[in-house]
Amino acid sequence: MELAFYLSAAVAALATLLMVTNTNPVHAMLYLIVSLLSVAMVFFAIGAPLAGALEMIIYAGAILVLFVFLVMMLNLGGATTEQEKRWLNPRVWLGPAALSLVLLTVLVATLAKNTGHDPVGLTVIDAHDVGVALFGPYVLLVELASMLLLAALVAAFHLGRQE
Amino acid sequence: MGGSVPLDHVLILAGLLFSLGLFGVLVRRNILFVLMSIEAMMNSAGLAFVASGSRWAEADGQVMFVFVLSLAGAEASVGLALVLQIYKRFATLDTDAASAMRG
Numbered sequence: 239m240e241l242a243f244y245l246s247a248a249v250a251a252l253a254t255l256l257m258v259t260n261t262n263p264v265h266a267m268l269y270l271i272v273s274l275l276s277v278a279m280v281f282f283a284i285g286a287p288l289a290g291a292l293e294m295i296i297y298a299g300a301i302l303v304l305f306v307f308l309v310m311m312l313n314l315g316g317a318t319t320e321q322e323k324r325w326l327n328p329r330v331w332l333g334p335a336a337l338s339l340v341l342l343t344v345l346v347a348t349l350a351k352n353t354g355h356d357p358v359g360l361t362v363i364d365a366h367d368v369g370v371a372l373f374g375p376y377v378l379l380v381e382l383a384s385m386l387l388l389a390a391l392v393a394a395f396h397l398g399r400q401e
Numbered sequence: 402m403g404g405s406v407p408l409d410h411v412l413i414l415a416g417l418l419f420s421l422g423l424f425g426v427l428v429r430r431n432i433l434f435v436l437m438s439i440e441a442m443m444n445s446a447g448l449a450f451v452a453s454g455s456r457w458a459e460a461d462g463q464v465m466f467v468f469v470l471s472l473a474g475a476e477a478s479v480g481l482a483l484v485l486q487i488y489k490r491f492a493t494l495d496t497d498a499a500s501a502m503r504g
Contacts, residue, residue, distance in 0.1 A: 254421045273441065286462070293444075308485065325431070331424075346416065355407050368460045386475050393478075
């Protein structure tokens with residue numbers, strides 16, 4: 239389990255880095271899918287099988303397919319890659335890289351103060367426990383999430399229609 | 402088995418993924434890459450929720466992850482419809498093309 243966690247964590251970090259720095263939209267999307275699948279593996283390793291399954295089905299299976307459809311519709315090809323290469327020069331990315339690195343350093347330094355060993359995933363929380371919590375104390379939030387999804391559906395329909 | 406990963410390491414992974422996503426949002430000019438980086442950031446927030454829920458053996462972390470997931474779905478559908486509109490109107494995916502309102 240430890241090995242699975244550290245291996246998939248390394249894959250997730252590397253794939254995300256390659257996604258962010260890639261110039262080809264389709265290649266970047268495939269790297270994002272790899273990153274999401276390895277995060278799903280992390281979920282399985284820390285004892286959250288429902289989260290891992292949902293990550294694969296909804297994130298990698300539905301949302302990223304939406305992105306792939308959009309790239310196919312917009313027909314982004316070689317011209318986009320050339321344009322991205324021109325936009326990605328060190329003068330542009332050095333500042334944001336420094337800022338993100340500062341943020342990461344602060345996060346890691348804050349976590350490094352904690353010396354105790356907090357083990358993760360001693361017990362597996364399966365779909366039954368999540369379902370009981372979801373439709374027990376959190377049922378109002380489920381209703382609100384359904385309203386949000388309905389609003390998103392209407393907005394996407396309105397924005398995406400042909401004039 | 403499965404008990405020796407410390408919570409800190411999972412949170413560091415979430416922070417790393419979040420910083421990479423933030424870097425992408427700040428650097429890229431193509432709006433499609435910006436949206437993908439936002440997805441990566443939301444995913445890392447979900448990872449932090451699930452890890453914390455797993456630490457205290459409670460289901461609440463995964464419940465919050467389900468809500469993050471539905472939020473990401475709503476955001477992706479509206480965002481991609483906006484990308485479609487921007488491409489139709491300006492024939493480019495450059496975010497600077499849509500920098501003024503009422504264009």
